[in-house]
Amino acid sequence: MQSSNRRPGKIGRPPRLSREAILSAAQRILDEEGTGSLSMRRLAKELSSTPMALYHHVRDKDELLMMLLDAHAERFPRPELPEPPRDRLIACAQILHDILVGCPWVVEVLVSDSFASASAMWIVENMVDALIECGLTEEDAAYAYRVIWYYTVGELTLRFNRERARDQNQEAAPYRTRVMAAVAADDFPRLAVLGPRWVELTSADNQRRGLVAVVDGLLAQNA
Amino acid sequence: MQSSNRRPGKIGRPPRLSREAILSAAQRILDEEGTGSLSMRRLAKELSSTPMALYHHVRDKDELLMMLLDAHAERFPRPELPEPPRDRLIACAQILHDILVGCPWVVEVLVSDSFASASAMWIVENMVDALIECGLTEEDAAYAYRVIWYYTVGELTLRFNRERARDQNQEAAPYRTRVMAAVAADDFPRLAVLGPRWVELTSADNQRRGLVAVVDGLLAQNA
DNA sequence: ACCTGAACACCGTTCAAGT
């Protein structure tokens, strides 16, 4: 793509847009108008330009989102890590989660491609390293990392979408309501006992506790 | 919505479309043309009708997808369940996964709302029941169910999107390739050792093994 | 080299009217 900072042998038209300008405009839209508002067209408007001009600086929308995520990960403070490898593993997985929880718009990109942010790779490295130090083979470490990653993606995806649904229309889908009513009336005694608490309980913030269970389950399985 | 099977006191125009016809046409499109091809407009065309006619029979696209999922769950064989509650829990979670793995188009709906299929509720009921029989409180059982659900959703979401990406363009996003190259060259020794195997290892089919680890981790945590 | 305008090929959904 581009790399020029106005080179001496000035060839061609001078650029008006830059990757940095595009990224910061995109971040501004995300912050001020929310996840749903970032489109290539809206972004072009923000920059007083045209949609197509953007394609000179980024390959496509996915790459744009990935770069935004990368920038966010880079800004994130890198804390001291605790030492027994199990604790380091949990700490790293939690950091990964905490980085991503700040980017609701990331769902699209998490879901469309494997996570590949250069600025967050140290976390993945540390997780795999901790797993190996816990006695797992390289293959098992890669698999265990993946299980933690699945949990994290599932938690984030459902969290963001729950928030989004609550934001825009609180009057829940009628289909869901009907199913829930059937559950309460029918022969599902366990769910009926939980009753209306069911929804609240299952959306309570137990992310960290679940993470610890997943990690310890993996370590026990591979001990 | 509709409920009529040509009532004697025939009032108004007789229906040409029905919920069943809509659902089976939608399923046909999904089977023959793939997940990406199902739109309200395409579906209307399949039925030689107009997009708006559909809205007389289903509330919106999400409800349509939910009903499709429900129909799929209903067709699914309901096997004998093993008996120590831990094994029953694993079996049920696996069935839930197996039902969903047959519906790649389900990602949209999993992600947009909590799972609420009347035909699959017996599985959730069984999972919560097994967790309580394992000694968890009702609240802890609801939370543990949720953790398993997050793992399942993450696994499915990433699985489907990996497949979709492989299907349409094998020449992977250049951004991702660049990051991977940096990883190999830079100071991530653990990931570098795994090297090109990294991607394959992390996408290998270890779904069941991960599920067992998650379940046992949860049971150990709540023992 | 960088940017523009117009177009392509779509979406889900609503509104007002027709039968």
Add this chain to the structure above:
DNA sequence: ACCTGAACACCGTTCAAGT
């Protein structure tokens, strides 16, 4: 009661041309 046609308010991306 059920369906249609036209429109609203969008998408991401490509192509051919302009400066």
